[in-house]
Amino acid sequence: MDKTVKLNNVFLHSTLFLLSFIFSLFLTTTAAGTPANPFRPRAVVLPVTKDPSTGQYLTTIFQRTPLKPVKLTVDIGGKALWVACDRREYASTTYAPALCGSPPCAVAKSKSCDNCFDGPRPGCNNNTCSSIVYNTVERSAQNGELATDVFVVQSTTGSNPGRVVRIRNMLFSCGSLFLGEKLAVGVKGIAGFGRSATSLTSLLSTSLGINKKFAICLSSSKGVMFIGSGPYTMMPRVQISNRLVYTPLLVNPVTTVHPIFHDFPDKSWPSMEYFIDIESVKINGEPVPLSPSLLKIDAKGNGGTKISTVAPYTVLHTSIYNAVVKAFTKSLSKVPRVAAVAPFVGGPCYKAASLGSTRLGAAVPAIELGLRNNVTWTMFGRNSMVYVNNSEVVCLGFVDGGKKPRTAIVVGGHQLEDNLLEFDVERNRFGFSSTLLGLQTTCANFNFTSV
Numbered sequence: 001m002d003k004t005v006k007l008n009n010v011f012l013h014s015t016l017f018l019l020s021f022i023f024s025l026f027l028t029t030t031a032a033g034t035p036a037n038p039f040r041p042r043a044v045v046l047p048v049t050k051d052p053s054t055g056q057y058l059t060t061i062f063q064r065t066p067l068k069p070v071k072l073t074v075d076i077g078g079k080a081l082w083v084a085c086d087r088r089e090y091a092s093t094t095y096a097p098a099l100c101g102s103p104p105c106a107v108a109k110s111k112s113c114d115n116c117f118d119g120p121r122p123g124c125n126n127n128t129c130s131s132i133v134y135n136t137v138e139r140s141a142q143n144g145e146l147a148t149d150v151f152v153v154q155s156t157t158g159s160n161p162g163r164v165v166r167i168r169n170m171l172f173s174c175g176s177l178f179l180g181e182k183l184a185v186g187v188k189g190i191a192g193f194g195r196s197a198t199s200l201t202s203l204l205s206t207s208l209g210i211n212k213k214f215a216i217c218l219s220s221s222k223g224v225m226f227i228g229s230g231p232y233t234m235m236p237r238v239q240i241s242n243r244l245v246y247t248p249l250l251v252n253p254v255t256t257v258h259p260i261f262h263d264f265p266d267k268s269w270p271s272m273e274y275f276i277d278i279e280s281v282k283i284n285g286e287p288v289p290l291s292p293s294l295l296k297i298d299a300k301g302n303g304g305t306k307i308s309t310v311a312p313y314t315v316l317h318t319s320i321y322n323a324v325v326k327a328f329t330k331s332l333s334k335v336p337r338v339a340a341v342a343p344f345v346g347g348p349c350y351k352a353a354s355l356g357s358t359r360l361g362a363a364v365p366a367i368e369l370g371l372r373n374n375v376t377w378t379m380f381g382r383n384s385m386v387y388v389n390n391s392e393v394v395c396l397g398f399v400d401g402g403k404k405p406r407t408a409i410v411v412g413g414h415q416l417e418d419n420l421l422e423f424d425v426e427r428n429r430f431g432f433s434s435t436l437l438g439l440q441t442t443c444a445n446f447n448f449t450s451v
Contacts, residue, residue: 039155039163039165040208040209041155041156041162041163041165041208041210041228042155042210042228042229043155043156043158043210043211043226043227043228043229043230044153044154044155044156044165044204044208044210044226044227044228045153045154045155045156045161045224045225045226045227045446046059046060046061046153046191046224046225046227047059047060047222047223047224047225047448048074048216048217048218048222048223048224048225049221049222049223050218050219050220050221050222050223050413051184051185053184053185054137054182054183054184055312055413055414056073056074056137056183056184056187056310056312057073057074057218057223057309057413058071058072058073058074058184058187059071059072059074059191059225060072061081061151061153061191062151062152062153063083063092063149063150063151063152063170063172064090064091064092064094064095064149064150065092065093065094065149065150066092066093067150067152068092070083070188070189071184071186071187071188072187072188072189072190072191073137073183073184073187073189073190073191073310074190074191074193074216074225074309075136075137075190075191075192075193075194075308075309075310076193076194076214076216076273076274076307076308076309076423077136077192077193077194077195077256077271077272077273077274077306077307077308077309077310078134078136078190078191078192078193078194078199078272079132079133079134079192079194079196079198079199079272080108080131080133080144080172080173080190080192080196080198080199081170081171081172081173081189081190081191081192081198081199081200081203082133082144082172082173082175082189082190082192083172083173083174083175083188083189084175084176084177084188084189085121085122085123085145085147085174085175085176086123086176086177087121089177089188090122090123090174091122092122092149092150094149094150094168095122095147095148095149096147096148096149096169097122097125097128097145097146097147097174098110098128098129098145098146098147098148098171099127099128099129100113100127100128100129101113102129104129104146104147104148104171105129105146107171107197107198108129108131108146108171108197108198109197110129110130110131110146112129112130112131112143113127113128113129114126114128114129114130114143114145115127116128116145122145122147122174123144123145123147123174123175123176124145125145128145128146128147129145129146130143130144130145130146131143131144131146131173131198132144133173133175133190134190134257135182135183135190136190136310137182137183137190137310138181138182138183141257142175142176142178144173144174144175144176145173145174145175146171146172146173146174147171147172147173147174148169148170148171148172149169149170149172150166150167150168150169150170151166151167151170152164152165152166152167153165153167153204154450156226158226158230158231158232158233158241159231159233159237159447160447160448160449160450161448161449161450162450165208167204167207167208170203170207171198171203172198173198175189192272193214193227193423194272194273194274195251195270195271195272195273195274195425196272199272200227201213201214201227201423201425204227204228205227205228208228210227210228210229211228211229211424211426212425212426213227213228213229213422213423213424213425213426213427214226214227214228214422214423215230215232215420215421215422215423215431216309216416216420216421216423217232217234217240217418217419217420217421217436217443217446218309218413218416218417218418218419218443219417219418219442219443219444220417221444222443222444223417223443223444223446224443224446224448230422232420232422233446234436234441234442234443234445234446235441235445235446235447236441236445238436238439238440238441238445240420240433240436240439243433243439244420244422244431244432244433245375245431245432246373246375246424246429246430246431247276247277247371247372247373247375247429247430247432248276248277248372248373248428248429248430249274249275249276249423249424249425249428249429249430250275250276250277250297250304251270251271251275251428252270252271252273252275252297252301252304252306253270253271253297253301254270254271254300254301255269255270255271255272255301256271256272256273256301256306256406256407271301271306273306273307273308274306274307274423274430275297275304275305275306275307276305276306276307276371276372276430277295277296277304277305277371277372278295278305278369278370278371278409279295279370279371279372280369280370281320281324281367281368281369281370282367282368282370283324283327283328283331283365283366283367283368284327284331284365284366285365285368286327286331288323288324288327289323290319290320290323291319291320294317294319294320294408295408295409301406302406302407302408303407303408304407304408304409305407305408305409305410305411306407306409306410306411307410307411307416307421307430308410308411308412308413309413309416310413311410311412311413312412312413312414313343313344313386313397313398313399313412313413313414313415314397314398314399314409314410314411314412314414314415315398315399315400315401315405315409315410315412316398316399316400316401316408316409316410317401317402317403317405317408317409318400318401318402318403319403320408320409321346321347321398321399321400321401324367324398325346325347325348325396325398328347328348328364328365328367328396329348331364331365332348332350332355332364332365335350335354335355336350336351336354337349337350338350338351338393340395341388341389341393341395343399344386344388344395344396344397344398344399346400347395347396347398347400348395348396349388349393349394349395349396350393350394350395351392351393351394352387352391352392352393352394353392355381355385355394357381358380358381359437359438360380360381360382360435360437360438361380361381361382361383361384361385361437362381362382362384362385362387362394363381364380364381364384364385366378366379366380366384367379367384377432377434378434378435379415379434379435380435380437382417382418382435382437383397383414383415383416383417383418383419383435384396384397384398384415385397386414397414397415399412417443418435418436418437418442418443419432419433419434419435419436419443420432420433420436420443421433
């Protein structure tokens with residue numbers, strides 16, 4: 001598809017969601033004057049779009065008084081809802097800093113009581129709690145002022161957006177834009193969904209009484225996130241929930257925050273990211289020889305497999321990468337290779353025409369990830385291969401992470417696209433659909449038109 005058409009589709013998706021949201025907000029506000037029990041949704045929904053320049057996955061939240069849309073980068077393993085509060089960036093009549101010793105400070109486990117002499121203003125007040133916020137895209141960190149403000153989100157039936165839900169005092173970290181230099185254009189912070197009390201998963205669960213669970217469905221253009229219970233339905237009336245298979249979610253007992261952050265006080269916390277147990281890899285049905293020790297998380301928190309929306313492609317320990325590349329090229333030994341293209345410089349690339357294509361992507365051997373509970377996550381050409389050079393060349397979409405990465409396998413964004421993934425924090429399990437293309441739908445097919 002032409003790049004301009006893709007960009008127009010993303011813009012149209014965002015515009016339709018915004019119009020739908022405003023219309024729903026109008027209906028909810030109009031009805032709010034009549035006595036009624038507070039509306040309690042089963043789940044809420046957020047739109048997701050992919051930024052073509054950075055590969056980041058973005059969502060839009062609605063915050064403040066007057067209400068304002070705020071674009072954020074999605075990090076499923078992120079610690080908190082972090083929003084930039086620099087001068088001219090943040091204006092709200094309902095902004096409230098978290099005073100030292102207040103309940104929001106306890107939620108964030110903040111023991112730091114700070115003063116700021118450039119205020120008072122959002123992000124700079126005296127006698128307030130702070131919380132360290134991380135930009136995992138550019139591996140930087142800063143102290144942010146804890147605060148609360150109005151937060152509005154749409155409920156969902158699983159098939160469409162529903163009524164608007166208003167949270168009066170949503171906790172977030174108020175930071176500075178200098179932390180976001182490598183974020184996509186127009187992004188004002190990070191929406192974190194990790195294993196922490198300050199993540200959006202936890203905050204929405206506590207505020208709305210919904211399950212501490214979220215599902216994400218990414219695509220190369222637009223996608224969707226559900227927080228709370230299913231079902232998850234894509235047009236044309238494809239029910240995904242009953243097609244999920246499950247494997248345990250693992251907790252890495254040692255933080256996976258980058259070593260440059262280790263001077264910060266939360267270095268002793270367990271990892272906030274989501275790990276799974278890959279036990280084997282097969283390519284074209286043949287086992288790939290891998291070191292069992294790399295596939296496990298050791299006592300120092302090294303090794304294992306995590307899932308990331310921040311890494312654009314899957315990153316592998318060098319020995320795993322070499323074994324995968326060797327097995328993959330062997331299975332396509334009769335297809336001539338072409339010069340590799342960055343960032344896939346160590347792997348195989350081919351002329352797209354020499355491989356051909358199928359409904360599931362480039363016609364290449366399937367890569368099967370064998371997971372605990374004897375389940376298999378299968379990746380076909382749509383997720384294993386990346387088209388480059390105006391789609392004339394296609395490369396194996398994995399990256400060499402070096403000989404001493406903290407995590408042996410990081411399953412990145414491209415490999416997640418058009419798969420619905422459910423992170424059930426309460427039940428400590430990970431559900432996945434494998435590719436939706438086989439069901440004749442995609443992650444772009446959630447109906448964002450309100451019923």
